[in-house]
Amino acid sequence: MTAKVGPWSETIPKDYARLMREFGIEEFGDLAEELPDPNHLMRRRIIFGHRDFQRVLGAMRSGEKFAVMTGLMPSGRMHLGHKLVVDQLVWYQRHGAEIFLCVADIEAHATRGLTLQDAERLAIEEYLVNFQALGLDLERCNLYFQSRSDAVRNLAYTLGRKVNLSELRAIYGFSGETSASHIFYPLIDVADILHPQLEEFGGPRPTVVPVGIDQDPHLRLARDVASRFKREFGFIPPSSTYHRLLRGLTGGKMSSSNPETAIFLTDPPEAVERKIRNAFTGGRPTAKEQRERGGDPDKCVVYELHVYHLTPDDRELLKLREACESGEIICGECKAKTVERLKVFLAEHKKRRKNAEAGVKKLIK
Ligand code: SF4
CATH class of the missing domain: 1.10.240.10 (Tyrosyl-Transfer RNA Synthetase)
Structure with a gap:
């Protein structure tokens, strides 16, 4: 663990450090110095952990193609905490990444009970307009709505061949009361992460998913599933980076609902x-x-x-x-x-x- 040397704390908070140990996430640490022009989130170790980021770094260095996959779930208003991911996307876009941006309207529908129309309105007004205003060039992104992507839906069904209910239960803690749409949702999520590597979207290449550590279960599942389908699709297990979440103004969790x-x-x-x-x-x-x-x-x-x-x-x-x-x-x-x-x-x-x-x-x- 790095000692504090700058105007920000470089010590990884205890709860993050425990999760890193538990799930085998590596420290982002000195990788920041190997990046061209690291932004303040990288320099200040707000991005503190990664899996396989060297693969993406290698692609950046050699000028090979690489992709960034991220999603937004339209629910509530966009706040400064959400800006953290957009700043990363802007940086990656500037450094040659193809950005895949998924509007998770099915997730909002399945888990928050929003209609798809409300999810679309919210996605545009609260999120996408803000993303563009913060410097992300949406015209150069592969922007799509989950509910309209046949490729993602079809891939989710295909991937489901090699994932069973016991495994999903172990990862997500589903109970007998969990709705079937909620149970199926992780496969949509994994399909979102892996579909940039389908031939029609550019084929297998290093892909990084920037997330908060709470999203790690999706990443672990996506990496396992990528290996199970390596022979069929040539998938490269996706890389990921983990950022610290901005605390709420009152000292606890930041939340749109408060x-x-x-x-x-x-x-x-x-x-x-x-x-x-x-x-x-x-x-x-x-x-x-x-x-x-x-x-x-x-x-x-x-x-x-x-x-x-x-x-x-x-x-x-x-x-x-x-x-x-x-x-x-x-x-x-x-x-x-x-x-x-x-x-x-x-x-x-x-x-x-x-x-x-x-x-x-x-x-x-
Ligand atoms: S608000 Fe107070 S404690 Fe916080 S940085 Fe400013 S002076 Fe320091």
Whole structure:
């Protein structure tokens, strides 16, 4: 495990470290230095783990084709926590990846009870317009809706030949009460991950799936299934990277269903002010004490917003860290600056959303 050397914590949190050991995930660590122009998420070890990423790195170095597969499930509003994956996609697209972007409308239908029409509307307004506004060129992506992809559905049935119910139960904990559509869903998910390697989509090639560690069961199943169908389709087991999730503003989990925990990409300025004012920090009980003893940025979710999103420049982040730790800046001042930065970002994002809207709608029709 790496010691803390920069303005961000490089120590992998205990619960992530345990899962890495349990499931054999490797540290992303020094791989970041081997990448061309690593972004702040890689440099700051927000992307902390991987499986077989060397395969993708090799393809990048030799100029061979490689793909990135990701999905979005339309449910609730898009917030800064979701931006993490989009930033990775933008980086990969810039470095020559073919991006496969799946709108998981069947998943939203099967697990959240949304109609496919509602899922489509939500996907466009809340997610795809934001993705484009954040810099992903959707026209250059292989964008598809699960419900409309015959290739994915057919592949899911084919892959199901070599997966049985006991195995799915062991991975997902399905009970006798679980609906049949929910039970079938993992095969759709595995088919999403593997279909870029079908001949009609470009054939077998290194593919990376950037995920939070909670998605690892899908990856393990996809890698096992890829090996079972190697002879038939030539599948290369997909690689994956694992990122830390941004904590919620109140210190717990960030969730669309609890609006005070997240900054949404369409939040008005008043909401931003209120949420940051109430955010959990690493400050001291009194301003005097904080001036004397400094704050603790590693505990602070406001600082985490800077690490993940608001301050991509490492030197600037280091200055903020030092100012916090020395007591030169205290939470009230720091929060006011953070609100200003967020307001500027969201105002610019609003304009970019406006510009993106017509193009995204045209792309879907
Ligand atoms: S000064 Fe800023 S970074 Fe430090 S604990 Fe307070 S809000 Fe967090």
